[in-house]
Amino acid sequence: MKQILIFSGTTEGRRLAELLCANGLECTVCVATQYGELVMEKRAGLTVHQGRMTPEEMRSFLSSGDFLAVVDATHPFATAVSENIRSSMAESPIPLLRLQRDTEYLPSGEKNIFRFPTHENCAEALKEIPGNILLTTGSKDLAAYSEKKELLPRLYARVLPSLESLSLCYENGIEGKHILAMQGPFSVEMNEAMLRQYDIRCMVTKESGGNGGFPEKIQAARSTGTKVLVIGNPENEQGDSFEAVCAKLEDLTGKKLRQDNRMQIALIGVGMGNPAMLTKEAERKIQGAELLFGARRLLAKIPGPAEKVPCYLAEEILPYLKEKAVKKAAVLFSGDTGFYSGAQKLYATLQKEIGKGAISAQVELLPGISSVSCLAAKLGISWHDAEIVSIHGRSANVADAVRTNPKTFLLVSGLVDMKALGALFHGMENIRITAGYQLSYPEEEILRLNPADCAALEKDGLYVCLIENPQAGKQRLTHGFPDSDFLRDRVPMTKEEVREVSVCKLRLTRDAVLYDIGSGTGSVAVECAALSDRVQVYAIEKKKEAVLLTEQNRAKFGLTNLTVVEGEAPSAFEGLPAPTHAFLGGTGGNMKEILAALYRKNPQLRVVVNAVTLETLGEITGLLKTLPVEQEEIVQIQVGRAETAGRYHLMRAENPVFIISFTFEGNGEKDE
Incomplete structure (x- = not known):
């Protein structure tokens, strides 16, 4: 396939190359510098040749390739390069197209804008203008200004961040903070900031048109009161616009160039x-x-x-x-x-x-490099076999993750979260905490901590932790804490076997929101919250003693996704997110009102009710006849526990419990 050869160095040249490749055409782009090659986006069908060429070298390069057309898309001020291209193709049958930038922008009648035909004329005029000077004309014309020694202390040169540009700055006596090495285009705000930062009184620029950032320079100078000295476009020969060049290439290739303007x-x-x-x-x-x-x-x-x-x-x-x-x-x-x-x-x-x-x-x-992979690399360990937990702007069951995993990586929001780890891991002195502080920054530290050390930290900043627990137990695949794990005092508690069947009947889903109404000790709330830190549980209890006990059990199990709400249902529901599931362990005589309020919150709610008395059973079965429900189920559970009596084991019966479960069958509109 014949290629299109583009002599580039401008935005238009890069854009033309991208358009040709996007339409399945091959092209070779010649750029003068390594930086010019760097900013060319790699694409299928694109070849980049870097390095300046003489007319003879250009002729040799042309003869070595199979080119359909040549496009001169060099800068309007690179007149010598354009002349070399024309000279090298004087006897070539290959058509030459000049992609010419429209530079006709310069406003007329503004007292702070002055136009000059050459850099030498402009430099001479600067001798009469006081204050700092910003040169935005590139590195190749610095000599015209630096050779006037009285200007040198006032010169600030904005050039490309390439070794060639920097070398030319130093060769011309422009050093240190007087070199502003950066790649455009520059916004009006960026230009304004630089003019103010360096107290610029006069800016020198080329008449390079819209794609060269000329309008943004003029607007910034206008708003800051900076004088602008403009070197006029030296081009004499008329070229073609971007659209005209594309039209000619379409005729030559027989292919429509469809532009992706997204x-x-x-x-x-x-x-x-x-x-x-x-x-x-x-x-x-x-x-x-x-x-x-x-x-x-x-x-x-x-x-x-x-x-x-x-x-x-x-x-x-x-x-x-x-x-x-x-x-x-x-x-x-x-x-x-x-x-x-x-x-x-x-x-x-x-x-x-x-x-x-x-x-x-x-x-x-x-993608980027995460703090977890960075810390793992710093410590020389793997992270694919670790539990990863985040409390950066979210809640998670950190204590359970650490308790059940030998390695846990923890993302935190900052110093406040780090200090909280001290209380969270109180009594777990066997764990080892390694914190990465300000990773990748000069102040980076790797800190070896115990829980007490976390509480004493003072430095604010970015932290990520590895928490190792050599005594980590096997992770539970089911719910089922023994009753002895809970703090109880004299507050009623849903017993272990009844609790486990009730939790099963709830059929909790990922991201579930559960109301545990009449939570008592909070045993059901704890069981459900411990299943996943994505489950949000609200333990609602009106008795002060039970509220305190639920809070103590929440803290004991380290559950950040369990919220204790003191108040009487259903008024305590106000302000809470709509539930997806509800467990009723105690209703205080408000069964009807509670179910009605739950239905308003979510008419597709899953509900489980525990009833110990026949009166409660009768009330709920009566209400089910009036409510729109499906998947209705009533189970009676009778548990007997063996107790030792000397050399014998005698069975002791627990009170029978009725477990009623159902799902509301509503219109799907939730009260948020």
Whole structure:
């Protein structure tokens, strides 16, 4: 297949190469510098040649390839390069197209804007203008200004972050903080910030058009009162617009060039926050972004020209994306995008907006290095065989995870969570805690702690923990704590066998919300909350003594997903999230009112009721005749326990209990 040869170095050249490759055409792009090669996005069908060439070398390069056409997409000020291209193709039958940038933007009649034909004319004029000077004309023309020794102390050069550009700065006597090495494009806000930061009184720029960031420079200078000295476009020969070049290439190739105008949005995991931990792909996406979103902590560490917006929630980001006409945007997330990250929620929201036609975009996820994998590497251990728990903005049963696993990695929100571990692991002196503090930052520390040490920590910042328990028991596959595990005092408790059958009848689901009404000691609430930290349990109890006892049992088992609510049902339901399940251990004579309130909360609720007396059984069976229910079931359970009497075992009967279970059959509308 014949290729298209592009001499690039501009946004238009990169854009043309991307368009050709996207339409299945092959092209070779020639760039002068290593940096020019770096910013070219790797694509199927694209070959990049790096290095400057003489006309003779260009002729040799042309003869070595099978080219259908040549496009000169070099910078409008690179007139010598354009002349070399024309010279090298003087006798070639291959058509040459000049992709010319429209630079006609310069406003007329503004007193602070001055135009010059050459750099030498401009440098001479600067001798009469006081104050600091910002050169935004690149590194190749520095000599015209630096050779005027009286200007040198006032010169600040904004150049590309390449070794060649930096070398030219030093060769021309521009050093240290007077070198601003960064890649454009630059927003108006970025230009304004630089003009103010370095107290610039005069900015020198080329008439490089919209794609060269010329309008943003003029607007920033206008708002800061900075004088602008403009070097006029030196091109004499007329070229073609981007659209005209595309039309000519369509005629030559016989293929329609369909442009993908969708916004490119990258959701990027940046690791712990140090830019050194970025992947090369993430670094390239960040450098190419025009809009960059993320937490202030992450944005502060990331260099680059993009407009930085300190937010990461979908409701904050979407208005920006809809308002700003940008082609590339990136959102930064700490750690890895697939590991307890807000990236997943934003990705789903963006896909939904794209599906509705609210925005036209293509979204991709770029993984990062998580704090867990980083800490594991620092310690020289694996993490695939560990339990991973997060209490960073969420609740989890940390104590149970540590109790049942030899290795647990714990993500925390900060110092407050670290201090809380002291109380959570009180009495578990056999466990070992290793904390990674400020991983990847200069102040990084690996801390070896016991529970008492956690409570004494003082340094705020980012923590991640490895908690090792050499005596970890086998993880339970079923519920079933013995009655002796609970603190009881004189408060009634649902006995072990009745409790286990009742929990089975609840048929709890993932992310269930359970009301344990009349919780007593909280034994049912504890059993259910211990099944999964994704189950949220509300233990509702009106008696003060029972409330305190439930709270003590919650703390004993380390259950952060169990909330004790003091109050009488059903009024105590107010303000609680709608339940998916309810267990009624005691109703205080309010059975009818409680069931009616539960139905209003969720007309598809699963309910289990324990009845000890025949009167309670009669009341509930009567109510079931008036309520819309399905899957109705009544079970009587009679338990006998063996007691020793000398050399013999005698059976002692417990009180019989009726377990009534059913599901409301409603319209599916929940009261949130």
